[in-house]
Amino acid sequence: MFGDFRADPDSSPLPTPSGRFELFSETVAGFGYDDCPGHPAWFAPDEWLGNDDRTGRHPLHLISNQPATRLHGQLDDGSTSQASKIDGREPLTMHPEDAASRGLINGDLALVRNDRGACVVGIRISDEVMPRVVQLATGAWFDPYEHPELGQIDLHGNPNTVTRDVGTSSLAQGPSSSSTLVEVEPLTVDVPPVRAHDGAATVGSHGS
Known part of the structure; x- marks a missing residue:
């Protein structure tokens, strides 16, 4: 891949500002972003x-x-995705120690929450994830619902809530998933079934 560059880096430069491998980018540094x-x-x-301070x-x-x-x-309403759900909710995997300390067992419904929102999930206990x-x-x-006791929640288990x-940085602006702190607690109130896959209401040509 880099044969021509290795043989003659001046005649076959890389597609970088310097034409070389860049361990330090003058271009990026020149933006002046702290991060x-x-x-x-x-x-x-x-x-x-x-x-x-947050944990x-x-x-x-x-x-x-x-x-x-x-x-x-895509195909969340398909049979393969639906077969993985727990009581219609997306499964959340939790370490046995964390589940036990919260009184949760396999198949329970639980609420994932932080200051940004909350969603209902089904509990899957496994030591495939680390404690905490x-x-x-x-x-x-996404299946938003205004619960009389819990407030605005998602019924289906969408982590975007x-x-x-x-963004990941001032330059990249990628999604900052997998850097989120939450609490998971037993669901102690009734919630309606998931409605996200229900067909939309239709109106006939004469309004009936």
């Missing part, structure tokens, strides 16, 4: 388990990966 110094660097995220109220780190049963949200980490795939169709709507 983009022009070289690889690690910055502590606002929400992670190392931030003691008191929301002690679990949420990982929101791509789903195995659909493509993003929970996993909830993206793509469950609790994820920060802030």
